[in-house]
Amino acid sequence: MRKRAVYASILSSAAVLAVGWQIGTMGTAQTSVVAATTASDPATTPPSTSGSNGATAEAPSDTTTTDTPTTPPDTTTTAPATAATDGTYTGASASTRFGNVQVQITVAGGQLTEVTALQLTDSDGKSVQISNRAAPVLREEALTAQSAAIQTVSGATYTSEAYITSLQSALDQAGL
Amino acid sequence: MKLQTRAPRTTAPILIPTPPRASVPRRLRTQDALIITCWTSVALAVTLYLSSGGAATVTDIPSAFSALGIVTGLVGTNLILIMLILAARIPLIDRTVGQDVAIAFHRQLGKPALYLILGHAVLLTVGYALTDGSNVVAETLSLFNTPDLPLAYLGLGLLLAVVVSSVVAVQRHLSYEVWHVIHLLSYAAVLVAVPHQLSAGAVLAEGTVQRIYWIALYVLAFGAIGIYRFVLPSVSSLRHGLRVTAVTTIAPGVVSISLSGRHLARFTGAGGQYAVWRFWTGATWWHAHPLSFSAAPNTATLRITVRDLGAGSRSLAGVRPGTRVSFEGPYGIFTDRVRSSPYLAVMAAGIGITPVRALLEHSPLHPGEATILLRGSDQNQTYLWDEMGALAHRSGSTIYSMMGHRPRGLDTWMSAQALSSGVTLTSVFPHLRQSDLYVCGPQTWTDAVVRDARHAGLRPQQIHVERFDW
Numbered sequence: 001m002r003k004r005a006v007y008a009s010i011l012s013s014a015a016v017l018a019v020g021w022q023i024g025t026m027g028t029a030q031t032s033v034v035a036a037t038t039a040s041d042p043a044t045t046p047p048s049t050s051g052s053n054g055a056t057a058e059a060p061s062d063t064t065t066t067d068t069p070t071t072p073p074d075t076t077t078t079a080p081a082t083a084a085t086d087g088t089y090t091g092a093s094a095s096t097r098f099g100n101v102q103v104q105i106t107v108a109g110g111q112l113t114e115v116t117a118l119q120l121t122d123s124d125g126k127s128v129q130i131s132n133r134a135a136p137v138l139r140e141e142a143l144t145a146q147s148a149a150i151q152t153v154s155g156a157t158y159t160s161e162a163y164i165t166s167l168q169s170a171l172d173q174a175g176l
Numbered sequence: 177m178k179l180q181t182r183a184p185r186t187t188a189p190i191l192i193p194t195p196p197r198a199s200v201p202r203r204l205r206t207q208d209a210l211i212i213t214c215w216t217s218v219a220l221a222v223t224l225y226l227s228s229g230g231a232a233t234v235t236d237i238p239s240a241f242s243a244l245g246i247v248t249g250l251v252g253t254n255l256i257l258i259m260l261i262l263a264a265r266i267p268l269i270d271r272t273v274g275q276d277v278a279i280a281f282h283r284q285l286g287k288p289a290l291y292l293i294l295g296h297a298v299l300l301t302v303g304y305a306l307t308d309g310s311n312v313v314a315e316t317l318s319l320f321n322t323p324d325l326p327l328a329y330l331g332l333g334l335l336l337a338v339v340v341s342s343v344v345a346v347q348r349h350l351s352y353e354v355w356h357v358i359h360l361l362s363y364a365a366v367l368v369a370v371p372h373q374l375s376a377g378a379v380l381a382e383g384t385v386q387r388i389y390w391i392a393l394y395v396l397a398f399g400a401i402g403i404y405r406f407v408l409p410s411v412s413s414l415r416h417g418l419r420v421t422a423v424t425t426i427a428p429g430v431v432s433i434s435l436s437g438r439h440l441a442r443f444t445g446a447g448g449q450y451a452v453w454r455f456w457t458g459a460t461w462w463h464a465h466p467l468s469f470s471a472a473p474n475t476a477t478l479r480i481t482v483r484d485l486g487a488g489s490r491s492l493a494g495v496r497p498g499t500r501v502s503f504e505g506p507y508g509i510f511t512d513r514v515r516s517s518p519y520l521a522v523m524a525a526g527i528g529i530t531p532v533r534a535l536l537e538h539s540p541l542h543p544g545e546a547t548i549l550l551r552g553s554d555q556n557q558t559y560l561w562d563e564m565g566a567l568a569h570r571s572g573s574t575i576y577s578m579m580g581h582r583p584r585g586l587d588t589w590m591s592a593q594a595l596s597s598g599v600t601l602t603s604v605f606p607h608l609r610q611s612d613l614y615v616c617g618p619q620t621w622t623d624a625v626v627r628d629a630r631h632a633g634l635r636p637q638q639i640h641v642e643r644f645d646w
Contacts, residue, residue, distance in 0.1 A: 013219035020223025
């Protein structure tokens with residue numbers, strides 16, 4: 001009886017772990033979509049025709065606490081826009097439990113050329129540290145991707161999510 | 177030869193086969209189910225992390241440290257919640273494995289849980305320090321400035337105190353009461369760690385299934401403790417309103433306490449069980465005593481017998497009739513209910529006679545079904561033997577006594593004299609292989625009996641032991 005219990009325990013634990021792994025790997029693919037949808041801020045812009053996939057109306061306005069770190073989604077998530085106007089656009093401020101995040105973008109020649117962080121998570125020393133580390137990485141990713149569909153920085157999930165939210169809002173204003 | 181027959185052997189034991197006891201296989205199956213649930217819950221803790229996509233974040237050494245830190249925290253906390261559930265005296269667990277086995281398992285989990293939680297703190301600090309390119313000290317300071325983290329550190333400190341005090345208490349350097357008060361801190365330790373689990377981690381973030389499951393685990397553990405350790409015992413203590421009716425000294429340092437109260441017909445204790453008693457006098461109310469019934473509970477009286485094993489139980493001798501008594505229980509599976517075999521073999525030594533006596537009184541026995549061996553080192557340990565003799569006579573059971581000290585330097589349960597005259601378990605219990613063996617006595621003595629019984633070919637489910645060392 002004892003032995004049977006041990007074998008059954010091993011089996012059921014293995015099954016549970018396998019399911020967890022499966023959900024985890026599937027989940028990251030899904031969350032990247034979720035992150036992309038929540039990123040477009042309904043409070044500031046009407047849903048743009050390209051890129052967003054209809055779910056924006058229900059998306060929470062600014063407290064994006066989506067926990068799952070995202071992997072880079074298929075590059076097709078955001079279709080390249082055609083009607084981008086040059087200029088600077090300020091994204092909506094996204095609040096997190098560690099402080100607010102707001103970014104400004106510069107569009108030149110229909111391209112995203114610069115992302116400046118106006119405010120980053122700064123509720124305490126740890127947050128400032130994390131922000132300072134994450135910001136350059138996120139900026140680089142955004143410039144490369146030419147969209148807000150970028151990977152979050154590990155260990156800076158809150159900052160990254162909020163950064164993406166604000167960035168998307170600015171991109172929407174620019175029509176990018 | 178000191179081996180005496182106390183009651184005449186029944187000449188022709190007519191044994192009506194005991195009907196197969198369905199509860200035993202079911203008990204073993206439930207036991208398996210509990211073990212499986214236990215380990216699966218540990219796997220589930222890891223799965224919480226995996227399913228939240230945690231594995232994908234491991235890209236380099238710092239993130240591996242952090243990931244491992246999160247997993248150790250989840251598993252460690254899961255173990256602590258299992259420990260709480262094991263200590264909650266849940267009827268299902270008591271019926272299935274017995275509360276003593278549950279507590280033994282609870283103890284085994286203590287150190288691993290502590291190491292995992294310490295590992296959680298260390299690994300995450302190192303992981304963050306590596307990620308930030310700072311050092312461990314600076315990182316610890318900055319963690320202290322993170323919301324909810326100071327509370328978590330407090331929890332860690334409390335947990336350390338609880339485990340260290342338990343280890344020390346086991347080595348008998350700490351009185352039971354001090355240990356018990358420190359142990360109550362473990363509830364606080366587990367609770368103050370909750371905020372940081374819910375706020376700092378991404379695994380249990382708001383709106384996730386993981387968070388709901390985790391909170392449910394906490395509700396289950398603390399709910400079980402609240403209901404089975406506090407609410408139900410208070411309710412039944414109030415309902416029965418027990419009071420001491422008599423305190424009788426039956427041997428040097430051994431007293432029998434009789435209790436009476438209301439609605440005793442609805443008292444559910446069986447012979448062989450024990451309860452945790454509290455006597456409400458100024459000198460004794462703060463000490464809870466786990467004591468077996470020394471007579472099967474009936475509608476008029478409950479009786480317990482206690483030997484002075486420490487200052488606490490010594491003061492019980494001074495309890496006056498009329499004293500209010502509250503109790504938790506009854507608990508234990510040293511009862512007729514877990515029988516699996518047609519014959520009954522019973523061994524008791526010293527104060528271990530109390531549950532054995534109640535068990536025997538409560539068991540419906542055919543003549544010749546039971547054989548009893550009473551063991552004492554000297555004349556002072558023969559208390560309740562007369563009652564055992566009467567019970568054996570009434571049920572047509574065979575009863576032996578073995579008197580005398582164990583031989584020095586030999587690991588045996590027998591007296592020197594019995595050993596030299598070639599007595600064995602099988603010579604005392606001719607039907608041993610077809611018997612349920614019930615053993616109660618001092619730990620080393622019990623261990624020696626169980627070892628011999630296993631050697632004689634008894635299966636574990638035929639051996640029923642009541643422990644006394646807690």
